[in-house]
Amino acid sequence: MAHDHMIELLDLDAEVLSDYFREVIGWVGREAVDRPRIVDLGAGSGTASLALARQLPGATVTAVDMSPEMLAHLRGRAAAAGLGDRIQTVEADLDQPWPDFGPTDVIWAAASMHHLAHPATALASAYGALRPGGLLVIAELKSFPRYLAGTAGEDVELRGHAAAAERRHEAGMHMHENWGDRATRAGFASVIERHFDIDLRPPLPAAATRYAQLSLARMRHGLTDRLSEADLAALDAIVAGLADRDDLGVRTERTVWLARR
Ligand SMILES: C[S@@+](CC[C@H](N)C(=O)[O-])C[C@H]1O[C@@H](n2cnc3c(N)ncnc32)[C@H](O)[C@@H]1O
Numbered sequence: 001m002a003h004d005h006m007i008e009l010l011d012l013d014a015e016v017l018s019d020y021f022r023e024v025i026g027w028v029g030r031e032a033v034d035r036p037r038i039v040d041l042g043a044g045s046g047t048a049s050l051a052l053a054r055q056l057p058g059a060t061v062t063a064v065d066m067s068p069e070m071l072a073h074l075r076g077r078a079a080a081a082g083l084g085d086r087i088q089t090v091e092a093d094l095d096q097p098w099p100d101f102g103p104t105d106v107i108w109a110a111a112s113m114h115h116l117a118h119p120a121t122a123l124a125s126a127y128g129a130l131r132p133g134g135l136l137v138i139a140e141l142k143s144f145p146r147y148l149a150g151t152a153g154e155d156v157e158l159r160g161h162a163a164a165a166e167r168r169h170e171a172g173m174h175m176h177e178n179w180g181d182r183a184t185r186a187g188f189a190s191v192i193e194r195h196f197d198i199d200l201r202p203p204l205p206a207a208a209t210r211y212a213q214l215s216l217a218r219m220r221h222g223l224t225d226r227l228s229e230a231d232l233a234a235l236d237a238i239v240a241g242l243a244d245r246d247d248l249g250v251r252t253e254r255t256v257w258l259a260r261r
Pocket residue numbers: 010013041042043044045046047048064065066067070092093094095109110111112115116
């Protein structure tokens with residue numbers, strides 16, 4: 001998938017799942033110090049960096065990513081939202097020794113820890129980067145969004161998810177880690193784990209339809225060598241017809257761990 005489609009997909013994540021983000025950030029805000037200094041690891045298009053800066057008064061955010069395209073997009077969004085003075089970006093590969101981010105009250109890592117090659121090393125770096133009492137927040141996808149539940153396309157969507165999960169596993173991604181146990185082993189004192197079952201029912205706003213289009217097209221193109229011709233053709237037909245449908249939902253599960261240094 002082209003990079004700009006990935007950016008659009010991440011931006012839509014913020015819009016479609018805004019209630020979930022509001023709830024998690026509200027929780028973090030209650031646990032964190034006032035005007036927290038936040039580092040957003042693998043910040044991507046800035047979904048959380050912007051939401052954190054908007055929702056937590058006086059928060060400052062250092063958005064870290066290895067992708068200069070993501071960071072350029074993020075800076076543009078921050079400036080457009082009038083948050084340019086509270087959000088800065090740092091380009092860094094988090095699989096290498098981390099740069100010094102300065103005093104840090106909260107480290108936020110959403111859908112990024114699973115990309116890192118060595119989870120234990122990353123958690124040790126997070127521990128070292130936080131001030132005592134600081135918070136590490138890890139949010140991960142327990143299941144990727146499904147749009148076709150209860151419709152004729154449900155089965156092919158499920159087969160697509162199974163094949164994509166297999167591909168991620170083979171690529172060595174750390175999708176189903178117990179980040180709470182890992183944080184404890186890294187020295188974090190208290191760890192709280194919460195599950196979020198997101199189940200948005202039809203009719204959905206236009207942004208959700210676009211979200212489904214990008215997400216299912218991305219799934220289909222990543223699985224050319226893994227799904228049958230019939231399933232690929234079925235996914236093509238589903239993607240082509242999404243704009244005219246009013247029966248799409250969004251179902252996804254997220255797990256969030258909040259650990260205190
Ligand atoms: C799935 S996106 C999540 C983006 C964002 N946190 C969100 O929730 O929308 C993962 C991000 O992690 C970044 N990433 C992956 N590996 C990385 C690494 N080794 N160092 C820095 N960033 C990395 C990618 O460039 C991408 O922007």
